[in-house]
Amino acid sequence: MHDITVVDLSRWQFAITVLYHFLFVPLTLGLSFMLAAMETVYVTTGKQIYREIAQFWGKLFLINFALGVATGLTMEFEFGTNWSFYSSFVGDIFGAPLAIEGLMAFFLEATFVGMMVFGWDRLKRGQHLAVTYMVALGSNLSALWILIANSFMQNPQGATFNPATMRMELTSFTQLIFSHDAQAKFVHTSIAGYVTGAIFVAGISAWYMLKGRHIELARRSFRMAVLFGVLSTAGVITLGDALGFVGGQAQPSKLAAMEGLWKSEAAPMPFNLVAFPSQKEQVNHDQLQIPYALSLLVTHSMDGTVPGFDKLEQQAVGRIKNGIPAVEALQTLASKPGDAAALAQFRAHEKDLGYGFLVQRYAEDVSKATDAEIGTAARDIIPEVAPIFWSFRAMVAMGLAMLAFFVLAVIFSLRNDIVRQRWFLKIAVWMIPVPFLACEAGWLVAELGRQPWTVYGVLPTWMSASTHSVGYMIFSLVGFVGLYTVFIIAEMYLMLRAIRKGPDEPHGDDPDRDSDPMLNNSAKAGPFAGYAEG
Amino acid sequence: MKTLLLFVLFMLIAILVILLAIVLGDSGAWYFAWLVGTGMIVLITAAGGAMLDAQDEHAALETEAGTNAKRA
Numbered sequence: 001m002h003d004i005t006v007v008d009l010s011r012w013q014f015a016i017t018v019l020y021h022f023l024f025v026p027l028t029l030g031l032s033f034m035l036a037a038m039e040t041v042y043v044t045t046g047k048q049i050y051r052e053i054a055q056f057w058g059k060l061f062l063i064n065f066a067l068g069v070a071t072g073l074t075m076e077f078e079f080g081t082n083w084s085f086y087s088s089f090v091g092d093i094f095g096a097p098l099a100i101e102g103l104m105a106f107f108l109e110a111t112f113v114g115m116m117v118f119g120w121d122r123l124k125r126g127q128h129l130a131v132t133y134m135v136a137l138g139s140n141l142s143a144l145w146i147l148i149a150n151s152f153m154q155n156p157q158g159a160t161f162n163p164a165t166m167r168m169e170l171t172s173f174t175q176l177i178f179s180h181d182a183q184a185k186f187v188h189t190s191i192a193g194y195v196t197g198a199i200f201v202a203g204i205s206a207w208y209m210l211k212g213r214h215i216e217l218a219r220r221s222f223r224m225a226v227l228f229g230v231l232s233t234a235g236v237i238t239l240g241d242a243l244g245f246v247g248g249q250a251q252p253s254k255l256a257a258m259e260g261l262w263k264s265e266a267a268p269m270p271f272n273l274v275a276f277p278s279q280k281e282q283v284n285h286d287q288l289q290i291p292y293a294l295s296l297l298v299t300h301s302m303d304g305t306v307p308g309f310d311k312l313e314q315q316a317v318g319r320i321k322n323g324i325p326a327v328e329a330l331q332t333l334a335s336k337p338g339d340a341a342a343l344a345q346f347r348a349h350e351k352d353l354g355y356g357f358l359v360q361r362y363a364e365d366v367s368k369a370t371d372a373e374i375g376t377a378a379r380d381i382i383p384e385v386a387p388i389f390w391s392f393r394a395m396v397a398m399g400l401a402m403l404a405f406f407v408l409a410v411i412f413s414l415r416n417d418i419v420r421q422r423w424f425l426k427i428a429v430w431m432i433p434v435p436f437l438a439c440e441a442g443w444l445v446a447e448l449g450r451q452p453w454t455v456y457g458v459l460p461t462w463m464s465a466s467t468h469s470v471g472y473m474i475f476s477l478v479g480f481v482g483l484y485t486v487f488i489i490a491e492m493y494l495m496l497r498a499i500r501k502g503p504d505e506p507h508g509d510d511p512d513r514d515s516d517p518m519l520n521n522s523a524k525a526g527p528f529a530g531y532a533e534g
Numbered sequence: 535m536k537t538l539l540l541f542v543l544f545m546l547i548a549i550l551v552i553l554l555a556i557v558l559g560d561s562g563a564w565y566f567a568w569l570v571g572t573g574m575i576v577l578i579t580a581a582g583g584a585m586l587d588a589q590d591e592h593a594a595l596e597t598e599a600g601t602n603a604k605r606a
């Protein structure tokens with residue numbers, strides 16, 4: 001029997017390491033494509049300032065990339081060290097995308113990052129541009145594979161449990177990679193990275209404009225960032241809706257938690273804009289509702305409904321009862337492999353094997369599970385509602401706030417008026433943490449909402465961890481928190497130093513100014529005369 | 535000869551893109567949307583940068599014209 005404290009500590013350790021790691025990832029995903037856009041302008045127009053722009057943001061990209069890889073590495077090992085039962089149970093499926101992700105990250109991405117950094121004077125313009133596009137593709141494709149692996153945990157597709165080997169086996173690779181969940185998750189997450197990259201570039205450019213430094217670089221970077229950002233934010237919202245739609249069908253308990261749905265209701269269902277869910281009483285306090293909106297949002301129709309926890313708990317009782325014979329059959333097969341009767345019993349009940357495992361936490365001999373134990377196990381299918389409910393609202397609110405920010409930023413930038421809007425530039429600087437927080441909130445929704453499962457409906461979390469001691473888990477948890485905090489401080493220090501120093505330039509903003517009469521004129525006589533002197 | 539080689543290369547790329555679109559459009563519509571969307575976002579962003587230069591050049595010419603008119 002697993003020690004639940006060890007399981008909880010393993011969860012804390014994974015949550016903390018992954019949340020730290022994901023502070024680096026979205027910037028890599030987004031900034032890489034922004035670099036590609038900046039360099040595209042350099043190659044097509046030949047204007048030197050765009051080379052400087054791409055090199056400057058490339059330096060920040062590199063700092064972030066290095067720490068992202070360092071924090072990501074440990075996570076791959078964590079599956080084996082802290083989640084060994086999980087790893088052996090689904091390793092056949094989970095291992096393949098994880099290995100491809102490693103290959104993408106360390107071979108494709110890292111090789112091209114090296115060429116991008118050291119190749120400026122060694123490669124031709126077009127070749128260097130191709131390399132930058134490969135870096136962007138490589139980083140996003142490496143994220144694709146880890147997200148496919150994660151989607152398998154959210155909505156297991158393309159695999160089946162083999163009672164002869166006592167583990168899950170891959171039956172269809174295409175089903176695994178083309179599952180709707182994997183697709184929607186990848187696109188939502190990748191584009192969330194674009195939004196992060198855009199806010200980062202816009203915020204730092206705004207800071208330069210406020211300080212009157214590197215104005216030419218900052219105006220161009222800002223313009224590109226806000227166009228990149230407005231399109232991406234519209235995309236992330238559209239895809240968030242798609243993810244809610246797809247995910248809600250596969251994981252009704254997560255959807256119920258996101259919406260604070262304790263009781264099933266008739267269509268059209270109201271949306272809880274604000275509420276204070278009480279896990280103990282299974283009700284919401286002080287709720288503020290928008291009539292009809294939930295049916296529209298989650299089913300895209302006025303007469304669609306989704307089940308509340310009352311219905312889901314009831315269904316779980318039935319599924320646990322159906323899953324118990326499957327667990328019993330497995331126990332027989334473990335001692336008598338090939339037993340035909342046990343195999344037939346397993347086949348008849350395998351659909352609910354995971355639910356049978358749920359009750360094993362309370363009744364080791366599942367054949368003797370009481371109604372009370374089954375009831376307790378059924379109640380376990382309700383995840384912690386309040387943090388999921390609020391994280392979801394925080395993510396959506398930040399998404400809408402960023403959309404409003406980008407729309408206004410595009411208007412100011414297209415009017416070529418941004419340098420004068422100092423109040424707005426200040427807001428832009430303060431916006432920098434917002435997408436990072438939205439991403440963290442998104443992961444809290446995705447992962448807390450999947451509880452009590454590591455693989456939804458198949459493998460409960462309580463069974464998945466390794467059998468370490470509590471002391472070992474506390475020691476390694478403290479170690480990781482300490483190490484990762486050092487990483488974050490190092491990143492902040494290096495980034496801030498690079499930002500304060502600004503782009504490498506002999507003096508002024510644009511070393512190409514003297515050789516480019518148009519740029520020269522525009523900086524001196526255009527609407528930004530005076531600013532450009534820095 | 536160079537034109538022929540370029541023609542063959544671009545035709546190959548076009549055929550590859552069409553095949554990819556057919557396969558992805560069928561079973562991976564969101565992946566396809568990501569590919570097309572990302573391309574579009576990158577290109578619009580790049581165009582925005584180039585447009586800013588054009589706006590600056592236009593503004594500089596207008597300022598110059600204004601100064602010349604005053605002098606005249």
Ligand code: HEM
Pocket residue numbers: 154184185186188189192193195196236237239240241243244247254395396397398399400435436438439440441442443445446449
């Ligand atoms: C505004 C509307 C948005 C909606 C409707 C939405 C919807 C969702 C949903 C339903 C999930 C849970 C996915 C799951 O169960 O696996 C999720 C996860 C996530 N969201 Fe959002 N989201 C929105 C905005 C944003 C924004 C603005 C960002 C960041 C810039 C973001 C970043 C994430 C991330 C990183 C995840 C976790 C990874 C994943 O599951 O894709 N979301 N979002």
